[in-house]
Structures are given as structure tokens and as C-alpha cells.
Amino acid sequence: MYSRILVAIDGSAGAAHALRHAVGLAKGLSARLRIIHVVDIGLMPYGPELSIDIDALLDARRAAGEKILAAARDSVQAPEIEVETRLLDTATPVQHVAAAIAGAAAASWPADLLVLGTHGRRGMERWLLGSVAEGTARRSTVPVLLVPVAD
Numbered sequence: 001m002y003s004r005i006l007v008a009i010d011g012s013a014g015a016a017h018a019l020r021h022a023v024g025l026a027k028g029l030s031a032r033l034r035i036i037h038v039v040d041i042g043l044m045p046y047g048p049e050l051s052i053d054i055d056a057l058l059d060a061r062r063a064a065g066e067k068i069l070a071a072a073r074d075s076v077q078a079p080e081i082e083v084e085t086r087l088l089d090t091a092t093p094v095q096h097v098a099a100a101i102a103g104a105a106a107a108s109w110p111a112d113l114l115v116l117g118t119h120g121r122r123g124m125e126r127w128l129l130g131s132v133a134e135g136t137a138r139r140s141t142v143p144v145l146l147v148p149v150a151d
Contacts, residue, residue, distance in 0.1 A: 006115070008104075008116050010132075025145075026078070034084050035083065035086075037065040088100055102140045111142050114140055114145070116145070116147065117147050117148075
């Protein structure tokens with residue numbers, strides 16, 4: 001049923017939990033697994049008055065993302081699963097991370113299933129912080145499995 005599973009991670013415990021679910025599914029279904037991390041370029045502090053080296057900051061964020069991906073790949077203790085990783089950037093400073101994830105699931109490596117962790121935020125916290133998982137599920141053209149944070 002699912003032969004290509006895409007899992008998006010952000011370095012959080014919830015994302016690691018979702019990755020474990022994706023690995024279990026990939027094992028059971030003999031599916032390929034792609035792990036992605038999105039660097040949000042929209043949160044960059046722009047403006048010449050800030051005297052910040054934007055390129056150095058972006059390079060640092062990408063390096064941190066590569067470390068997150070490497071740790072995730074290393075955590076997949078299943079030689080029978082074909083695993084690959086990809087570091088993505090939001091396409092523009094105003095693109096939401098959810099749109100980048102949904103686009104990745106449907107684009108050059110079309111996934112059959114998208115797996116995401118969810119923090120389960122409610123009320124004011126959700127309104128202030130938003131929900132990447134919800135935004136991705138609303139935008140996705142492929143089935144989405146939301147894995148809640150383990151208690």
C-alpha cells in the first residue's frame with residue numbers, strides 16, 4: 001500500500017517519536033524512507049541596520065539541520081530499509097514550513113505517506129506558536145499520519 005514514506009523532523013522528541021513510527025511502518029511494508037528537515041528562511045533577521053551576517057546565520061541553520069538529519073539517519077537501525085535524507089529550505093521568506101513539507105511529499109520524490117509528529121498544542125499556545133502538523137495536513141495531497149508526542 002505504501003512504498004515511499006516521507007517523515008519530516010525538527011530535532012524534537014516528538015519528531016523522533018514520529019520517526020520511530022515511520023521506521024516501523026517502512027519495515028512492515030518494505031517501504032523506502034525519506035527523512036527531511038526544513039530550514040525556515042522566513043525567520044531570518046533581515047535589514048542592514050542589524051549588522052548580522054545573514055549568510056553565516058543561514059549556513060549555521062543548515063549545518064544544524066544536517067546534524068539533525070545525520071542523527072536521525074543513524075537512529076534507523078534497520079539495514080533492510082532504504083533510507084535517504086534531504087535538507088530543504090522554505091522557497092521564499094514568506095513560505096510556511098508546512099507548505100515546504102507538503103510540497104516535498106508531492107514533488108520530486110512523490111511519497112505515498114507523510115509522517116509527522118505533533119505536539120498537541122491547544123488554545124493560546126497553538127494560536128501563538130501555530131501548528132506545522134495541522135498546516136501540512138491541510139495542504140498535503142498525500143495521506144498524512146500525525147503521531148502525537150509520547151507521554
